[in-house]
Amino acid sequence: MRWLLLLAPLPVPFVYSVAFVILASMSSHPIFGFLLCFILGSVFSYGATIFLFLPCLFLLSRFTPLTARLTCLLGTLLGGLALLPLDWEMYLTSGVDSGPPQGSFAAYLLQQGFDPIDWAFPVGGLVTAMLYWLLAKQRAREERLTASIW
Numbered sequence: 001m002r003w004l005l006l007l008a009p010l011p012v013p014f015v016y017s018v019a020f021v022i023l024a025s026m027s028s029h030p031i032f033g034f035l036l037c038f039i040l041g042s043v044f045s046y047g048a049t050i051f052l053f054l055p056c057l058f059l060l061s062r063f064t065p066l067t068a069r070l071t072c073l074l075g076t077l078l079g080g081l082a083l084l085p086l087d088w089e090m091y092l093t094s095g096v097d098s099g100p101p102q103g104s105f106a107a108y109l110l111q112q113g114f115d116p117i118d119w120a121f122p123v124g125g126l127v128t129a130m131l132y133w134l135l136a137k138q139r140a141r142e143e144r145l146t147a148s149i150w
Contacts, residue, residue: 008131009049013041047083049128052066071133072126079125083118 017038021030029094056074058065091108095101100106 008135009045009128010042011131012127013038013045016120045124045128046101048125049132050080052078052082052127053125053132066133068130068133072129075125075127075129075132076122077125079128080124082125085122086104087112087118139149 017034020037021034024030024033053075055067056078057071060070060074064070073105083089087109090112091101091105
């Protein structure tokens with residue numbers, strides 16, 4: 001059952017890879033496009049899960065009992081946090097001739113707030129947190145059941 005916890009970061013890269021292949025229908029190699037997008041998305045998703053989400057869950061669990069709401073809120077916030085470096089880089093190159101921008105970073109974030117690509121990060125964090133919570137809860141239930149049998 002432990003291997004199911006390893007699958008929690010995969011649904012979001014899978015969905016976005018399928019969407020990429022469908023939207024980029026002019027590609028002559030859709031399987032290669034899917035695999036490339038899926039592998040890159042999986043590397044990012046697993047990296048965020050291992051180096052950001054799990055350590056933050058561990059620290060949060062030291063201060064308060066983890067609930068589904070708290071886990072999902074943490075996943076959403078960390079997904080948004082993972083987006084900030086990308087948005088900062090895009091902001092720095094958004095000026096005339098890829099130079100310094102005219103407005104502030106906050107104004108840029110408000111302008112970009114409705115971009116579907118930007119929503120992928122918090123939604124991906126939420127989905128990963130929900131799946132992690134559900135799979136970990138199921139695993140804990142099975143371990144308690146096994147322990148009570150023995």
